[in-house]
Amino acid sequence: MDYIIIVAGGKGMRMGGDVPKQFIPIGGKPVLMHTIERFYEYNPALGIILVLPESQQAYWKSLCKDYGFTIQHTIVNGGETRFESSKNGLSAIPDDEEGVVGIHDGVRPFASVKVIADCFEAARDEYAAIPVVPVTETLRYIDRQGGGKNVMRSDYRIVQTPQVFDISLLKQAFSQPYQAHFTDDASVVEALGCQISMVEGNRENIKLTTPFDLKIAETLLE
């Protein structure tokens, strides 16, 4: 069986505000409902695991009731770091399960169904796949003295989610101790010495990080 783990266990410090960013309504319903619907649209048989801070779980259940949101999912407690939240989500999948598992930021409601399908397909063939988009602005490397140097932007890609992996490979990766450079799930798998395949992402698949991103989200839904 295949799964998607949707991580929404963060604090949303850069977004600020009283309502955690995954619950902010865009286009008439909470961000997280849009995100889950994308994966349901891709494959209604996908096992959906939602990682949420324990303190937010009752509120989420009340939102599901209020909005008539009935897509089945399992809720798991969030962790202190994204690494821990991903690991908690993964622990909800039986150890002997075969198939692939994606990990997706709860606050990326615009992953296209094509990108989701491409990532799952690539991971079935190549064990680990992530969506990337080109850099559209010029990049400068900043050294420790604060000096800058132009670098070739064509040498870099912006990394999105869902990041999809063979289940047993991902379980092995997450048995490693946490390291500070684990900023996504692919970096955890790469630390085992594995190659990560890249598929073309979709530009709208932004991470809602600051209030500015919410304005873009509303525009994308118009």
Ligand SMILES: Nc1ccn([C@@H]2O[C@H](COP(=O)(O)OP(=O)(O)OP(=O)(O)O)[C@@H](O)[C@H]2O)c(=O)n1
């Ligand atoms: N301990 C954590 C930290 C992050 N995340 C999730 O990882 C995704 C990407 O993280 P980010 O956008 O940075 O969210 P926050 O950590 O909540 O934001 P901030 O860094 O501004 O506090 C989000 O869906 C977030 O909920 C998580 O599940 N558990």
Ligand SMILES: C[C@](O)(CO)[C@H](O)COP(=O)(O)O
């Ligand atoms: C996983 C991620 O969205 C890929 O771009 C990103 O690394 C998350 O970073 P954050 O600082 O936890 O938002």
